[in-house]
Amino acid sequence: MTSMLDLGPQAREVKGLLDGVRDDGLAAPTPCPEYSVRDLLAHLLGLSRAFTDAARKDLGPGTTQNPGAGLPDLPADWRVRLPAQLDELAAAWRDPSAWEGETQAGGIDLPGGVAGMVALNELVLHGWDLARATGQEYEGDPASLEVSVGMLSESGALAARDGIFGPVVEVPEGASLLERAVGLGGRRPDWSPAAR
DSSP, X not given: OOOOOXXXXXXXXXXXXXXXXXXXXXXOBOSSTTOBHXXXXXXXXXXXXXXXXXXXXXXXXXXXXXXXXXXXXXOTTHHHHHHHHHHHHHHHTTSGGGGSSEEEETTEEEEHHHHHHHHHHHHHHXXXXXXXXXXXXXXXXXXXXXXXXXXXXXXXXXXXXXXXXXXXXXXXXXXXXHHHHHHHTTOOTTOOTTTO
């Protein structure tokens, strides 16, 4: 069993960004070239549900769908649903049984502990994506950043498989933990909507 991690601080940081998302900015670009802000929010809704189900070992449509299979439309009530789902995600991973045995996410069978780390990493990177796309400050939870950097640095880690992230972006010596996580996740730490 992997040591339990608390997804709560990082989930709260992502939730804190949602009030800064303007309705007239939903079509804006994000650091994920294929995602607009609207798409990124839909992805966050999907992954929060999928990884909650993975934690509960409630395997089914939510855990079997490949994330590359397409995004659902962003529902009109996303401002209510997404914060609630992020809370539910964090709560589900506070159960020690979530970290034990096997589960599934994105159609991939994997150990519960790996699924928890992947869920945390998704919150770290997509939180940064959302903050950058909407012009908001973002620090990342320090403990969560440590997990992301460790997971993304590890040779052969699940998250480093071809096609999950873009090529690693080298960051300068002395880069912050957040910049390292972002670079390892295939993003340019200096990305901005104007400089894309």
